[in-house]
Amino acid sequence: MERYYEAQFKELLDLLLRLSYLSIENYSRALQGIFSRDPELCEQVVEADEQIDEMEVRIDQACIDILLMRQPVAKDLRFVTMSMKINTNLERMGDQAVYIARLGCDLSDLPPLKNFFGLPMLGEKAKTAVRTAIDSLVDEDTELARSIAARDPEINRLHRDIIRRILHYMAEEPSKITQAVDLIFLAKAMERVADYGKNIAYEVVYMVDAVDDRHRSTG
Amino acid sequence: MDRTIIEDEPRVSRPTRETRGHELELEGLPPDVEKLDPAVEVKELSLWYGESQALFDVNMRIPERMVTAFIGPSGCGKSTLLRCLNRLNDLIPGVRISGTVRIQGEDIYGSGIDVIALRKRTGMVFQKSNPFPKSIYENVIYGLRIDGQNRRSVLDEAVERSLHAAGLWDEVKDRLKESAMNLSGGQQQRLCIARAIATEPEVLLMDEPCSALDPIATARIEALITELRETYTVVIVTHNMHQATRVSDYTAFFYLGNLIEFGPTKKIFQKPDKKQTEDYVTGRFG
Numbered sequence: 001m002e003r004y005y006e007a008q009f010k011e012l013l014d015l016l017l018r019l020s021y022l023s024i025e026n027y028s029r030a031l032q033g034i035f036s037r038d039p040e041l042c043e044q045v046v047e048a049d050e051q052i053d054e055m056e057v058r059i060d061q062a063c064i065d066i067l068l069m070r071q072p073v074a075k076d077l078r079f080v081t082m083s084m085k086i087n088t089n090l091e092r093m094g095d096q097a098v099y100i101a102r103l104g105c106d107l108s109d110l111p112p113l114k115n116f117f118g119l120p121m122l123g124e125k126a127k128t129a130v131r132t133a134i135d136s137l138v139d140e141d142t143e144l145a146r147s148i149a150a151r152d153p154e155i156n157r158l159h160r161d162i163i164r165r166i167l168h169y170m171a172e173e174p175s176k177i178t179q180a181v182d183l184i185f186l187a188k189a190m191e192r193v194a195d196y197g198k199n200i201a202y203e204v205v206y207m208v209d210a211v212d213d214r215h216r217s218t219g
Numbered sequence: 220m221d222r223t224i225i226e227d228e229p230r231v232s233r234p235t236r237e238t239r240g241h242e243l244e245l246e247g248l249p250p251d252v253e254k255l256d257p258a259v260e261v262k263e264l265s266l267w268y269g270e271s272q273a274l275f276d277v278n279m280r281i282p283e284r285m286v287t288a289f290i291g292p293s294g295c296g297k298s299t300l301l302r303c304l305n306r307l308n309d310l311i312p313g314v315r316i317s318g319t320v321r322i323q324g325e326d327i328y329g330s331g332i333d334v335i336a337l338r339k340r341t342g343m344v345f346q347k348s349n350p351f352p353k354s355i356y357e358n359v360i361y362g363l364r365i366d367g368q369n370r371r372s373v374l375d376e377a378v379e380r381s382l383h384a385a386g387l388w389d390e391v392k393d394r395l396k397e398s399a400m401n402l403s404g405g406q407q408q409r410l411c412i413a414r415a416i417a418t419e420p421e422v423l424l425m426d427e428p429c430s431a432l433d434p435i436a437t438a439r440i441e442a443l444i445t446e447l448r449e450t451y452t453v454v455i456v457t458h459n460m461h462q463a464t465r466v467s468d469y470t471a472f473f474y475l476g477n478l479i480e481f482g483p484t485k486k487i488f489q490k491p492d493k494k495q496t497e498d499y500v501t502g503r504f505g
Contacts, residue, residue: 003502071461073488073500210490 005070012062012083016090019055020134023093024127026052027193030097031123034104034186035116042108045101052094059087075207082207086137089196089203093130096189096196103182103189110179117165119186122158126190129155129197136201140208145201149213152198159191248483249468255282257321258422258452259304264318266299266308273299275476276318281422281469286444286453288467288484290460292499295473297456301424304454305341306334323421339366342415346427348407350399350414355382355391358399358410362418377417384450385413386443405436412443416451423447425455429462441466460500464488472496 026048033041063084066072072080129148136145163184170180205213249255257280266274274296281287289297302308303320306327320327327337339362350358359378360368368374378395382388387409391402399410408428415423425444429437444466447453457463463470464484471481472495480487480496491497498504 073460073464074491074497076501077489 008062008066008070009076009079012059012066012080015055015059015062016083016086017134017138019052019059019087019090020130022048022052022055023090023097024130024134026094027097027100027127027130030100030104031120031127033101034107035120035123037104037108037112039105039108042101042104045104046098049094049098052091056087056091060084063087075210078207078210082203085203086200089199090130093193093196096193099189100186103186107179107182111176113169113176113179113183117169117183118158118162119183119190122155122162122187122190125151125155125158126194126197129194130200131197133197133200133204136204137207140204142205142208142211145204145208146213148201149198152194155191155194159187162187248485249282249285252280252282252469252481252483255280255285257281258283258323259454260319260321260324261300261303262319262321264300264303264316264320266296266303266317267313267315268311269313273476274303277478279471279478279481281452281454283452284448284450285468286448286455286466287469287471288463289454289456289471289473290458290463290499291473291479292504293458294475296476297471297473298426299476300473301426301454301456304422304424305338305343307338307343309334335365339418340420341422341424342418342420343424344408344411344415344426344428346430348404348411348431350402350407350410352398352400354396355399355402355410356395359413359417361414366418381413381417382410384416384447385409386439386446387413403436405432405439408432408436408440409443412440412447416447420451422452422454425453427456427458430458437462460488472499474499 026045029041029048030045032038033045063080066076066080070076129151132144132148136142136148166180166183166187170177173180202212202214205211259281261277261279261281264274264277265272277296277300289301291297299308303316304322304327308314308316316328322337322340326332351361353361356374356378357364359381360374363374363377379388379392382391387406390406391397391410399407402410408431412423412428429440432440441462444453444455448468455463455467467484469482470484470487472479472487472491472493474495480491480493482492487496488500491500
């Protein structure tokens with residue numbers, strides 16, 4: 001039996017998916033802006049963040065409305081608490097996009113480096129983690145969600161490897177230390193985005209199976 | 220929303236998980252009901268109203284000094300089962316029962332059971348408060364009077380103790396001789412609880428005790444139930460599922476005369492084992 005207020009739950013999921021679209025897209029734009037040294041694109045990222053912030057507030061309000069009006073239990077309760085946490089993670093992803101875009105603006109004023117030390121790959125892997133987590137939410141696919149945590153050590157290794165290479169470069173090219181330090185911050189921002197993907201995946205597992213995977217996995 | 224951005228990229232492969240997450244560990248979950256001493260033990264209980272069967276092979280152990288809630292849609296058998304626990308169904312013509320109900324180990328349907336004595340061991344509070352048209356004092360000691368108790372000191376002690384336990388003493392101590400009919404609805408219901416516990420029953424049965432009360436009176440009764448569980452085994456039938464989550468330790472879900480699921484309330488309302496239970500508590504049927 002479909003409940004007369006089912007639309008309220010569907011609307012919440014729809015809002016979450018819209019926020020995920022906005023956050024992932026803005027993060028992609030930030031990566032493109034920094035690697036193509038395009039300050040205009042980076043400016044667009046900063047401007048677009050306002051929409052993400054508004055969406056975060058709207059989703060929180062939708063969750064509070066459901067808690068107030070429906071007093072959900074069982075899977076409904078887990079869905080609402082999950083939505084609040086995923087909301088926070090997606091908004092933070094938006095903040096990282098802004099941070100990356102600002103680094104992009106700074107770097108575009110400085111002489112270019114010879115390469116990006118594997119950072120584009122790290123950036124894409126982080127994005128894939130978030131996208132996959134959202135896929136797992138849409139399909140309520142816990143196996144897929146769990147694959148994200150399983151892949152996190154690989155991302156952490158790549159992050160450490162990039163940092164090591166940048167430090168080595170700094171020793172070789174002291175004149176480029178300013179840019180190199182920015183790249184270390186960039187690597188950290190990307191690694192955090194991957195963590196948001198992992199956090200979202202944990203929430204999906206909790207919502208679907210009522211199992212708390214946090215602090216248990218190899219990641 | 221446009222989901223293409225989410226779906227246009229190949230998914231990552233799915234490695235075998237090496238570690239499993241922990242099942243939702245609910246804080247303060249009471250122990251498995253099978254591990255507790257039962258105040259009431261129901262075995263293979265079936266009940267018919269004439270040709271119509273209302274309960275089907277119900278088996279459950281209601282734990283001692285805990286609050287157990289019976290939930291389920293109208294006609295599911297929860298009130299029928301509650302009335303089996305003090306043989307109130309005996310008064311309905313055409314009722315037939317098979318199976319056993321034991322209270323503190325004694326088969327209450329066994330031969331030689333004094334039903335009046337049984338009902339003193341199982342106090343009952345109904346949906347609508349039903350004080351007798353007597354004074355507050357006489358209402359409380361009604362059961363003791365029937366028992367032949369006339370010693371003033373015993374009766375006075377019972378009145379004060381019961382009204383204290385029912386959270387009513389401070390409100391009525393100066394007007395015990397006034398008619399109970401002058402009390403408010405919430406006070407009348409608490410008086411009925413005082414009357415039910417005056418005989419010091421082993422089990423307190425409550426059939427939707429708050430459904431006729433306003434939210435403030437309801438909150439007082441709920442607070443009282445959580446206090447009473449220190450001393451009594453409480454069984455409460457309620458249509459208000461949030462009331463079940465607030466006051467009960469264990470919840471039993473009934474549907475069409477069958478006990479579908481029985482377990483800790485937190486589990487029933489957060490992660491029930493049966494889909495029928497999940498569908499009911501989330502409002503998908505019933």
